[in-house]
Amino acid sequence: MQRDHDGDGRGDVCDFCPHLSSTAQDADGDGDKIGAPCDPDDAVKNPPAEFNGFYDPPVVAEWGIPDVGSGAQGDWTRVLTPGNRLWWKQGVLDGNRHLLRRVRATPYDEVYVATLVRLHQAQAGGLRSAGAAMGYEFVSPDAFYFLCGIRHDTTTMENSLLASAYQNDVVDVAQAVAWNPVVFEKDARLVGGTIRRAGGGGGDSTITCRGTSDDPVNSQTTMVDSSLRPPGLVGLRTFGATASFDYIFIVDKAAAPAAVQ
Ligand SMILES: [Ca+2]
Ligand SMILES: [Ca+2]
Numbered sequence: 001m002q003r004d005h006d007g008d009g010r011g012d013v014c015d016f017c018p019h020l021s022s023t024a025q026d027a028d029g030d031g032d033k034i035g036a037p038c039d040p041d042d043a044v045k046n047p048p049a050e051f052n053g054f055y056d057p058p059v060v061a062e063w064g065i066p067d068v069g070s071g072a073q074g075d076w077t078r079v080l081t082p083g084n085r086l087w088w089k090q091g092v093l094d095g096n097r098h099l100l101r102r103v104r105a106t107p108y109d110e111v112y113v114a115t116l117v118r119l120h121q122a123q124a125g126g127l128r129s130a131g132a133a134m135g136y137e138f139v140s141p142d143a144f145y146f147l148c149g150i151r152h153d154t155t156t157m158e159n160s161l162l163a164s165a166y167q168n169d170v171v172d173v174a175q176a177v178a179w180n181p182v183v184f185e186k187d188a189r190l191v192g193g194t195i196r197r198a199g200g201g202g203g204d205s206t207i208t209c210r211g212t213s214d215d216p217v218n219s220q221t222t223m224v225d226s227s228l229r230p231p232g233l234v235g236l237r238t239f240g241a242t243a244s245f246d247y248i249f250i251v252d253k254a255a256a257p258a259a260v261q
Contacts, residue, residue: 002014003053003055005018005019005051005053005247006018006019006020006021007021008021008022012051012053016028016033016034016035016038017034017035017037017038017249018051018053018247018249019038019051019053019114019116019247019249020035020037020038022037027042028042029042029043030042030043030044030045030046031045032045032046032048033048033049034046034049034251038114038249038251039251040112040193040251040253041253046251046252046253046254047251047252047254049249049250049251050102050248050249050250050251051247051248051249051250052247052248053086053246053247054078054086054087054088054245054246054247054248055078055086056078057076057077057078057088058073058076058088058100060073061103062102062103063076063100063101063102063103064100064101064103065099065100065101066099066101066136066138066143066233066235067138067140067143069096069097069143069168069169070097070098070099070100070101070143071090071092071096071097071098071099073100075090075091075092075098075100076088076089076090076098076100076236077089077091079244085246086246087118087244087245087246088100088236088244088245089120089242089243089244089245090130090236090238090242090243090244091120091242092242093121093123093241093242094123094240095123095125095240096169096239096240097143097169097237097238097239098237098238098239099133099136099145099235099236099237099238100235100236100237101133101136101233101234101235102233102234102235102248102250103233104233104234107135107137107231107232107233108134108135108194108231108232108233108234108252108253108254109196109230109231109252109253109254110193110194110195110196110231110252110253110254111134111135111193111194111231111234111250111251111252111253112191112192112193112250112251112253113132113134113148113190113191113192113193113234113248113249113250113251114132114189114190114191114192114247114248114249115131115132115189115190115192115236115245115246115247115248115249116187116188116189116190116245116246116247117130117131117132117149117150117187117188117190117243117244117245117246118185118186118187118188118243118244118245118246119150119152119183119184119185119186119188119241119242119243120184120185120241120242120243120244121184121241121242122152122154122184122240122241123154123240123241124154125154125240126153126154126155126240127151127152127153127154127239127240128151128152128153128154128239128240128241129147129149129150129151129152129162129238129239129240129241130149130150130237130238130239130241130243131147131148131149131150131162131190131192131209131237132147132148132149132190132192132234132235132236132237132248133145133146133147133234133235133236133237134146134147134148134192134193134194134207134231134234135194135205135229135230135231135232135233136232136233136234136235136237137229137232137233142167142168143166143167143168143169144165144166144167144228144229144232145165145166145232145235145237146163146164146165146166146192146194146205146207146226146228146231147162147163147164147165147166147192147207147209147237148162148163148190148191148192148193148207148208148209148210148211149161149162149164149190149209149237150162150179150183150188150190150211151176151179152183152184152241158178159178159179159180159181159183160176160177160178160179161176161177161178161179161188161209161211161220161221161222162174162175162176162209162222163175163176163192163207163208163209163222163223163224164176164207164224165205165207165224165226165228167228169239172226172227172228173224173225173226173227173228174224175222175223175224176222177220177221177222178220179211179218179220180213180216180218181216182216186213186215186216187213187214187215187246188211188212188213189211189212189213190209190210190211191209191210191211192207192208192209192210193207193208193209193253194206194207194208194230194231194253195208196230196231197225204225204226204227205225205226205228205229205230205231206223206224206225206226207223207224207225207226208221208222208223209221209222209223234248234250236248
């Protein structure tokens, strides 16, 4: 019996979009087994997508902590909520970064990442966030990463959907759009992407982030250009907040053509 994360009757392994319950996923223009609704480019064959429904606790060999500033493996546990939903929860509430990185030999050049995140609590002190880290690289002593995430400001109580680039945990550049007034214990579906704008080491990148929610209903997209280094590895990241993640879906855009700006 296969797991069926989205409950649409098609097992994850055979599901062209295992995180989207929809018959529309049967559309697959390029025949790469990534359905049109979750394919970053349905006219270009991508390498096989990676899906993890977080049915098991994070395994060190597959998901690791990349550096001393990213917390500890034990910060991430598996939790079960009503409806048999399994999550990976980052449960340590402090003012720091907690980042669980997918282990992979080859960094992504460009990547598409979908995840579902639920914020639980935010530590007082300002901007707190959670989402998908894209392009995470640790070049001692610095951590560089991009984020598609949900942000809560503990001072103004305002929330945003965020596309951002960080050096360590300082925002290098970011674009944010208003998000739901109520963000805690609400599902936010995030789709993040990176685009390399100029090849070569340290080349410019574009970071995109699309968010949707049902309660309250919201749909927003934001993007920003960064002069920081191009994409690397993917991870789940919280900063100053506790949060749970329901799944991750990753498509390597290596086979896609250069983006048109
Ligand atoms: Ca399914
Ligand atoms: Ca496809």
